[in-house]
Amino acid sequence: MENRRIFVFKGILWFICGLAAAVAILRYAFGLGAATALSDTTPWGLWVGFDVMGGVALAAGGFVIAAIVHIFQKERYHAAARPAILTAFLGYGAVAVGLLFDLGLPWHIWHPIIFWNIHSALFEVAWCVMLYLTVLALELAPTILERTPFQRAYRFFSRLALPIMILGIMLSTLHQSSLGSLLLIMPFRVYPLWYSHLLPELFFVSAICLGLSMVMFESSITSWLYRRKPELDMLSGLAKIAAWALSFYLAFKLVDLFAQHKLGLMFAGTWESKLFLFEMLISTVLPIILYSLPAVRRSPTALWLTSLTSVLGFVLNRIDASGISQVWATRSFYFPAWTEFAISLGIVSACGLVFFFIQEHFPVDPHELETIERERATVEKSTPRFAPFTQVWLGEGWRKSLRVYSLLFVLAMAVGLTLAPKSEPAVDRPIQRARGADILRVGDGPRYVYFDHKRHQDDNGGKQSCVLCHHLHMAGDVGTPCSECHRGLYTPTNIFSHDRHVARLGGDASCVKCHGKRRPVDLAAVKKCSGCHEKDMMTKNPVVKVFDVRTACSYKDAMHKMCIPCHAKKASDPKLNKPNLGRCGACHNSGTESEKIYLAAFPPQPEEAARP
Amino acid sequence: MGNVTHFVRGPLLVFAFMVFFLGILRQVVVTVVELWRAYEKAGDQHVPVSFLFKRSLGWIVPVNALRGTRTFYTFASLLFHAGMLLVPLFLAGHVELIRKGIGLSWPTLPPGFSDGLTLAALLGLAALAFLRLADRASRTLGTFQDWFLLALCFIAFLSGYWVAHPASNPLPFTVIYLVHLLGAELILLLVPFTKLAHAALFPFTRISWELGWHFVPGAGAKVRASLGKAGEPV
Numbered sequence: 001m002e003n004r005r006i007f008v009f010k011g012i013l014w015f016i017c018g019l020a021a022a023v024a025i026l027r028y029a030f031g032l033g034a035a036t037a038l039s040d041t042t043p044w045g046l047w048v049g050f051d052v053m054g055g056v057a058l059a060a061g062g063f064v065i066a067a068i069v070h071i072f073q074k075e076r077y078h079a080a081a082r083p084a085i086l087t088a089f090l091g092y093g094a095v096a097v098g099l100l101f102d103l104g105l106p107w108h109i110w111h112p113i114i115f116w117n118i119h120s121a122l123f124e125v126a127w128c129v130m131l132y133l134t135v136l137a138l139e140l141a142p143t144i145l146e147r148t149p150f151q152r153a154y155r156f157f158s159r160l161a162l163p164i165m166i167l168g169i170m171l172s173t174l175h176q177s178s179l180g181s182l183l184l185i186m187p188f189r190v191y192p193l194w195y196s197h198l199l200p201e202l203f204f205v206s207a208i209c210l211g212l213s214m215v216m217f218e219s220s221i222t223s224w225l226y227r228r229k230p231e232l233d234m235l236s237g238l239a240k241i242a243a244w245a246l247s248f249y250l251a252f253k254l255v256d257l258f259a260q261h262k263l264g265l266m267f268a269g270t271w272e273s274k275l276f277l278f279e280m281l282i283s284t285v286l287p288i289i290l291y292s293l294p295a296v297r298r299s300p301t302a303l304w305l306t307s308l309t310s311v312l313g314f315v316l317n318r319i320d321a322s323g324i325s326q327v328w329a330t331r332s333f334y335f336p337a338w339t340e341f342a343i344s345l346g347i348v349s350a351c352g353l354v355f356f357f358i359q360e361h362f363p364v365d366p367h368e369l370e371t372i373e374r375e376r377a378t379v380e381k382s383t384p385r386f387a388p389f390t391q392v393w394l395g396e397g398w399r400k401s402l403r404v405y406s407l408l409f410v411l412a413m414a415v416g417l418t419l420a421p422k423s424e425p426a427v428d429r430p431i432q433r434a435r436g437a438d439i440l441r442v443g444d445g446p447r448y449v450y451f452d453h454k455r456h457q458d459d460n461g462g463k464q465s466c467v468l469c470h471h472l473h474m475a476g477d478v479g480t481p482c483s484e485c486h487r488g489l490y491t492p493t494n495i496f497s498h499d500r501h502v503a504r505l506g507g508d509a510s511c512v513k514c515h516g517k518r519r520p521v522d523l524a525a526v527k528k529c530s531g532c533h534e535k536d537m538m539t540k541n542p543v544v545k546v547f548d549v550r551t552a553c554s555y556k557d558a559m560h561k562m563c564i565p566c567h568a569k570k571a572s573d574p575k576l577n578k579p580n581l582g583r584c585g586a587c588h589n590s591g592t593e594s595e596k597i598y599l600a601a602f603p604p605q606p607e608e609a610a611r612p
Numbered sequence: 613m614g615n616v617t618h619f620v621r622g623p624l625l626v627f628a629f630m631v632f633f634l635g636i637l638r639q640v641v642v643t644v645v646e647l648w649r650a651y652e653k654a655g656d657q658h659v660p661v662s663f664l665f666k667r668s669l670g671w672i673v674p675v676n677a678l679r680g681t682r683t684f685y686t687f688a689s690l691l692f693h694a695g696m697l698l699v700p701l702f703l704a705g706h707v708e709l710i711r712k713g714i715g716l717s718w719p720t721l722p723p724g725f726s727d728g729l730t731l732a733a734l735l736g737l738a739a740l741a742f743l744r745l746a747d748r749a750s751r752t753l754g755t756f757q758d759w760f761l762l763a764l765c766f767i768a769f770l771s772g773y774w775v776a777h778p779a780s781n782p783l784p785f786t787v788i789y790l791v792h793l794l795g796a797e798l799i800l801l802l803v804p805f806t807k808l809a810h811a812a813l814f815p816f817t818r819i820s821w822e823l824g825w826h827f828v829p830g831a832g833a834k835v836r837a838s839l840g841k842a843g844e845p846v
Contacts, residue, residue, distance in 0.1 A: 403642060410638045414630035418623050508778055508785040521705065 003375070006225045007401060010356060011408050013349040018409035020346020022416025023339045027101060033424035037337040042323070046336040049319030050344045051098025053179055055091045056129075057203075057318055058311070060211030061218070062088025062136065063172040066165050068241070077234055082143055082364045083222070084215050088172075089136040090351040095129060097350075101343055121182045128175030135168040146363050176207040183321055191325035193265055193276045196256050199321075205249045206283075206314055212242040213287065213310040220304040222359070226368060236297035239306075243291035246310070250284045272328060279320055283313020339420055428491045431483040431555045439598040442559060449559075449587045450594035469562055471541030475533070486558040496529070496550030563587065617786065620793045628797035635804025636812045643816050647823065654826035664818040671814075688739035695733025695769065699726050700796070705776065723776075730773050737766045757806055764802075768795035 027035035038045045065084040068074050100106045112126035142161060145154035180203030183190050196202060216238050223230040257263050266273055287310040296302040327334065358364060360372050442449040457465055466479060473480040487493040505513055514527040528548040530538060538547050543562055552558070568582035580586055651659060674690050700706060704720040711717035721729070741762055744750045771792035774781035781788050802808055810817065825835060 402645065406638045406642060410634040411631070414627055414634055417630045418627040502785075508781070511778055511785070521708075 003225075003227060005227065006356070007404075009225055010353065010401070011404060013352050014405040015408040015412045016342070016345050016349040017353065018412025019342045019416040020349070021409070022413045023342045023346070023420050024101070025417070026420045026422065027339070027343070030422055031424070032104060034421050035337070035339045035343075037334060037340065039332060039334070041330040041332040042327070042334040044323050044326075045334055046319070046323070046340045046344055047098055047102040049321075049323045050315060051347055052095050052102070053318035053322050054315040055095040055098060055347075056175065056179060057207050057210045057314060058214050059088040059091025059095075060172065060176060060207035061215040062091075062139075062211070063169045064208050064211035065215055066139075067169050070162065070165050071169070074237075076237060079231060079365070080215055080219060080234060080238070083218060083359075084211075085136065085139050086143070086355060086358060086364055087214065087218055089133075089140050090355055092129065092133045092136055093354075094347045094351050096133065097347055098344070121178065121185055124178045125175070125182060128171060128178055132168065132171045132175055135164055135171060138164050139168060143364055144358075144362050172207075173204060177201060177204040179203055186326075189326040189329045190321060191272050191328050192260075192262055193257070193272060194321045194325045196260060198252075198256050202249075202253065202256065205245070205252055206317060209242060209245045209249050209284075210311060210314040212238055212245060213307040213314075216242070216303055217307040217311055220300055220307070223300075224304070226372075228368060228371075230300040232298070232300060235300070235303050239291040239297045239303060242307075242310075243288055246284050246288045246291070250280075250288065253280070253284075272325065275320060275324065279313055279316050281313075282309050283317055284310075286310075287313075337421075342416065429489045431487060431489060439594050439601070441598060441602075450592060450598050451587075452594045452597075455594075467539040467541055468543075468566070469541070471539060471544040472537055472547060473539070475536045482558055483555065485552040486555040487552070489555050492551045492553050494550050495552050617790065620790060620797070624797055625793070628800040632800040632803055636809070639804050639809055640812055643813055643820075647816060647820055650820070650823050654823055656826045659819070659822060659826060661819055664822055665815055668815050668818045685740070685743050688736045688743065691732045691736030692740060692765070693736075695729045695736065696765065699729050699733065699769075699772070702726070703776075727773070727776070730769055730776075734766065734769050734773070737762060737769070741766075761802070761806065761808060764795060764799060768792065768799060771795060 023035060032038060036045060036047075061084045065077060065080050068077050069081050099109060103109060112123055113130070117123050138157065138160065141157040142154060145151075145157060148154070177200035180200035183195070184197070184199050187195055216235055219235065220230055222228075254263070257266070266276060287306050290296045290302070290306040296306060323334070359368070361369075363369050440451045440453050442451045457463070460468055469482075470479050472485065474484060485493060485495045501514075502508075502510065511521075515521050516525060516527075518525050529550065530547045533547060543565060553561075564582065567586060570576055571579055571581040578586075651657065698721065702719070702721045703726045704723060707717050707720045744754055744758070744762075771788050774783070774788045775785075775792050778785055799808070803811060
């Protein structure tokens, strides 16, 4: 029987992948605006913080272990080398895939290869990713080739291993820090607690800490999943190294803050300072204490939890530095949309699945592979069956997983395609109902127009003039405010309620009153609104003569199309002598007489006055 | 009521279609993969795959089917299948809704003809149910699923007829409309997971039956000989 733990775990990963696949389709079909909560002021969100910055940092395990094993010659950690390189390769792969989602024009991703802009920090980042991904692929090659017929290639790559390893260590040293340089160029955006001239160095040191914790985390979770004895000896050794590395990072960070006279900021009580303290606590302080306790180092569970805490802490650090710590400068609120979480988790899940696949088919851990292959062989021998309804031949073992996983994937995809937003959310402001009949403040947001209702009435012919603007009223009402129907500042409103009409017109028998007897029922042949509402809603208006659709245009259009034609006509009236009446400034103007009268009657609220 | 209708004709409908399309795609892929694995394992690998494939496709042609052994049953089934395939896809009202939803449209059936097909399908379904009851073998072999799907299709067609002819509809319009929508959505949701999957899998069914006889080399030949059909696939 297959291992239940790994079966359930992979099922969950497949489900998340299905969700992400659905979101991915919509992201490419409808763009970033629909798929994310990002905006022009917050262009870097979860995807950059987690997938790119976090992915690169998570992959640091690769070079850290390579350095420990091959440069410091600590053979004790050899067993961790192949899994660590695999993790690093997948981490960098995740970065590349994540970028394809996050870039506005993902098909330009190859540009840095051809168009060199050597003054750009991103240029360095792009080249490091490309080169290091290649190097990691070369480092991984022997593992993949070892049990294949391509023995010559295997021997070739094995001989290449050491120089490549050294190249890899160099490149990732460069790259971990170049991500820091990326933030170095925005001193006015990154919050002071995170900003430092030593950001590249800080990123590098923290990547080492994160890499160590990541190797421990990944090693203990795979041994739990495959029910294998954890390599406690190796883990506790790594924990000791990690404790030293973390202490160094902590000291480095504190000295750096001290040198910049920013220590006080840590306790300033702002939410940024609290976030910073929290981040330092879970990423550094807590793990240092725990890794130093012998009791923790002896317990696989405790090590697993501690390394997870530290990993989460450092991922949070990357998200903070590249996103959250910039909110104070942009003053825009950003919280990732669920679709962003789906993509990020989906990429991680896909990496996990590839990791398991390689682990189960290639000698990442030769000993482990033998056990897995023995299990697989027993499963293969079981008797086949046919599915009762679909008449499909069913096997056991991995074929069962094929069915269950594909089912989960497909269901998740269906859910994702149903729920994910299909268009950019309409940016709109609800309209404030204008107050009073004397002077109305028309519109909302920073652009008010002070409309002298009474003067307009007097100038245009007294009570008879109402109909010049009020073209439509709610049934039985007169002079219904425009905002009752033109409800969105920029988007049109549907004012027609089908349900209410069915109820008012006499239930099911009344369909024919509007739709006639023609079949199929279509909207082209439906009775016009004015066919019933001529008397109770419409007035003879010179601008809006008809009423035959259910959508009232946006408030802005309603105002412009109503006010401007009359103003334009009156501007050439010599008696009135207002030649500028047809221009924007006639209404969009501050300091008018109407404004003064209005403000005297309704002094602005304090928070309104504070608005820019 | 407005909210319920909104949900049923909005997200739920999209979900049903997604499960339908993706689920069918999955079934086809899984079937092909599994058949391949079964073939690899079979003791006797002389499987006339393309012959069987063509043979199963040949059953779509009604004339071939009606020449079979149970003519009346096949005729009832043909009526039902004609309605089931043509009405949902080519009813003018459906096409109009699809055009409004995603902008695609195609030629439609004249209203009178689709009404006729609907009534014929209802008749066919009733006949199928009757034949199922009348025949002892079908009565004992029938499962809950067989009866449930029969009833579900009947409800979907009947409510559809009433939605199109509100005058002859005994129930409030919204109720019958919801019943029709929910019935149709349930069918879409069930297609990939029940025997309705034959809508997509029928070309493979024969191959998988045949393969069953190939696991033990020579098993199929013995059966053929005792059926007096030596030389043909089982």
